[in-house]
């Protein structure tokens with residue numbers, strides 16, 4: 375598989391062409407969180423309807439490149455019905471998957487590092503289903519921000535939801 | 541340093557750069573490409589198709605060699621040592637200044653050129669020193685909607701700090717600046733700061749008109765020449781510019797050096813910019829005095845090797861002939877726009893003045909492609925070694941005018957040819973297959 379095919383896997387293009395959970399929720403009561411990627415103008419808006427620490431419903435709007443939008447779409451499918459705790463775990467997990475490249479930057483030689491392999495092994499990719507398809511992004515460092523945009527925005531939404539509940 | 545007259549198309553013979561022997565009017569692009577190591581590097585797909593010179597140009601071997609030679613044979617700090625290599629370094633640095641001034645027709649190139657890090661710093665220098673000394677609450681600075689952030693943000697900072705009022709010349713339907721109401725907009729302005737050529741649209745500003753209006757309003761004129769000087773003959777006198785900035789790395793030169801031209805009398809009266817060595821006449825425990833222009837504005841060790849590289853780049857352009865380059869780019873831009881529109885029809889929207897119309901147009905082609913995000917377009921193009929820029933091009937206000945979050949941009953320079961454009965079109969076909 376070429377790096378490009380690895381980036382644009384069929385499942386990613388599928389989510390891009392038919393995004394899941396597209397739309398808006400009335401806010402309030404729903405929590406609304408907005409994220410921007412100032413570099414390329416990607417925009418993700420997340421609406422969360424929560425109850426007893428569980429995401430009951432999620433809607434996504436905004437616009438941007440295939441990576442940012444499909445990542446948001448996959449994320450929405452993955453977190454719906456999950457508890458905040460589970461979701462935060464997933465966010466960490468995802469961001470860890472996306473930060474692998476940083477260990478490359480530490481290598482002055484620019485060679486693949488053994489470190490990378492260890493980190494990749496530590497991540498149990500089977501566990502995260504379709505989201506694993508976004509792994510290919512790691513090979514394109516400038517696109518990592520596109521992939522993580524929705525996730526950072528979701529974390530923001532969770533924070534907001536928790537702070538308003540108190 | 542030899543004495544090339546940069547404002548006319550003096551062609552010097554010599555081995556490099558290679559000139560076509562038969563038709564003095566055409567660029568021999570294939571020979572020119574041979575001067576640029578990056579462009580002849582072999583890649584899996586053949587060659588790099590570098591269509592991002594509006595962002596930064598590639599460097600000919602003459603520039604690389606000049607900097608390498610400098611470090612191998614001459615380097616020492618400038619304006620200090622009495623030993624020979626220090627004197628030589630100072631001479632090289634100062635003659636680069638003169639070359640950078642002659643390139644744009646400065647009357648006193650040795651005094652009116654300040655070296656900065658890039659054009660962004662050049663504009664910031666003017667805002668920080670001239671702006672803070674001369675502008676106060678309610679004073680008007682007239683910009684345009686199509687500026688690069690480099691010519692927005694320093695003025696927005698001044699607006700925040702001083703309460704200066706900013707006004708904007710709008711973009712017209714033809715993507716050129718709409719100068720219809722410029723006199724009204726300029727009423728009361730103390731400064732007009734506009735780009736000479738848009739890095740997104742390729743539109744070229746009618747600076748004669750803008751200058752006449754500025755002078756009539758009693759406003760100073762600052763021009764951002766980042767996208768103009770590398771591609772067109774420039775003469776600061778003919779437009780009576782007070783300040784004129786450009787940047788070395790877009791002009792075949794190295795990164796790390798920018799050029800600010802300012803009229804001598806303005807530099808004399810402007811307060812200094814950064815403080816430190818080089819810029820002082822005397823320092824006491826209770827104060828300091830500044831040295832003469834232009835050094836008053838160059839605190840610390842300057843970009844010496846970069847100045848040497850810049851000089852080599854200016855020489856290179858002088859030998860090829862900037863007006864020949866302009867002609868070549870105009871033809872290539874027309875070829876590209878026509879071919880893109882013919883081939884992709886409704887799938888493509890080019891944002892920029894029509895080619896072949898009366899006015900001039902720079903070799904910058906921004907477009908929207910079949911609702912596919914520019915990042916995705918550029919990513920697939922990369923697979924075919926076609927290098928284009930995707931994004932907002934540091935012109936977010938303009939993106940809002942165009943009602944797009946970003947565009948894909950191909951831009952041309954002397955080393956591009958029709959094959960590069962054909963490679964772009966072929967790669968765009970693949971983009972459509974993937975996302976269409």
Ligand SMILES: Cc1ncc(COP(=O)(O)O)c(C=O)c1O
Nearest residue numbers: 658659660688690739766767787
């Ligand atoms: C019109 C214009 N102004 C200013 C700049 C900034 O140039 P630099 O980054 O070299 O300061 C650019 C280039 O990006 C430009 O195109």
